[in-house]
Amino acid sequence: MSAESMRKDSGTELLRRMAARRRRDNIVVTIVAILAVLGGGHAVIDAFSTPPPGPSDNSTIALISRSRLAEAFAREFVVTYLSANAGQRDRIADFLSTPPQGTLPATSRPVTDPIVVYSTRSLSESNVDVWTVTVSVRVVRRAGVAEEAREYYRVAVSVMEGRLRALAAPAAVAPPARGLGLALRYSTACATDSPLAQVAAGFLQALLTGNGDLARYVTTDSVIESLRPAPFSTVEQTTTASDDAECGVRGDQAQVMVTATPKVDGAVTPALSYPLTMVRVAGQWQVRSMDPFPALQVPVVVSSGQQGREGNTGSVTPTRTAPSSAAQIPSATQN
Structure with missing residues (x-):
């Protein structure tokens, strides 16, 4: 390629870059003009300024x-x-x-x-x-x-x-107003001999009284431990409700609300309610977590009726009762 040809190519490339730069500058000028018309000078300044820092830890x-x-x-x-x-x-x-x-x-x-x-x-x-x-x-x-x-x-x-x-x-x-309840997902009352109810009852006995091996009722990754020292001597009158219509006869996961009446040396104490997530592991139901709040209906629904059973234990009044079925208690495991 001759020197004259190379000069022509260089000149053509230079003209191309200059034309591209003019187009870019025209676009920037147009954007600035639009911002000035729509939002005034502050809009122009804000478009090119660094946003203010968010709140710091300090x-x-x-x-x-x-x-x-x-x-x-x-x-x-x-x-x-x-x-x-x-x-x-x-x-x-x-x-x-x-x-x-x-x-x-x-x-x-x-x-x-x-x-x-x-x-x-x-x-x-x-x-x-x-x-x-x-x-x-x-x-x-x-x-x-x-x-x-x-x-x-x-x-x-x-x-x-x-x-x-x-x-x-x-x-x-005036004192803070009392709010309405939220509808919970525990729509089915579980019979005491259903799989979920039996495992939930055994879980609460081991958790609250120290009687029984808690490892039989919890998954190995649950990090749940029995309360020490045990605050109660026994747990009675356990009721269970679940979002599983069959209460563990089939399925692999369930949201469960278990409510129990603990006793101290034979004296009854107020009922306690525990929202649990339970899973089936190797054919056996176990507690994976004690949930921080009860499972809510999705989307969230404000309840207009009575949410608790008689005595206001905190569990919902189920709309149906699941058939009972004997549960297989999980074998002892090492957490």
Whole structure:
């Protein structure tokens, strides 16, 4: 190839790159113009700026720490204020910058057991946070009468560089509303001699009383251990419900709610409920996990009826009963 030909090729390639660069620049200019028309200058700046960093571990920890400071201060303030008498205004001044308008009672009344039921950061500006905290306390309503009632009070607390102050006297508010139940998946009551019920009953006996080999009832990867020391001497009146309509006659996995009445030296204690995931391993049902919450219907449904059995044990009222079938208790295993 001659030198003149090579120069022509180089010139052609240069023109091609220049044309491509012009097209790219035109596209960028068009995008900037559209952003300017739609969102103004801020949209243009935002398009080419680095997004702000998300919350860090340190900022999250600092926020939690400030909320705990506000909650502790609110608990102490509510107890001090509600139990103060006319001669204890100095105690209130430790919490309030401006003394409250009105009078205090001549005698103090007992106020105990403060619990924070809700808190939120209502304002954050510069180095000042304002937290709204609701505190529940037990209050003796009438002097000389041992009649306590739980009451709820809301307090606004400012936090500035670690210093706290109540912005006003507490306000009496309504307690948190009671919610509706959620529909659970345990639609079938299992007979006591069904596979799932027998294994669940044996599992609770070993878990709560230490009687029996827990390894017979749990999978090797379950990491479930018996409670030590055992809190109960025996477990009676076990009821079982499941999402498996046959309660373990067939199938390989089931969600199970087992409810039992423990006893201590023959004395009955309140019933306990355990949501379990059970699986069939080598033909034998075992507990794979104690679930953190009961299995819910999917999609989640708000229940309009009574969710618990009589006595409110926490298990659902099943809509049908599965046929009974003797269960094969798993052989001892080594976890």
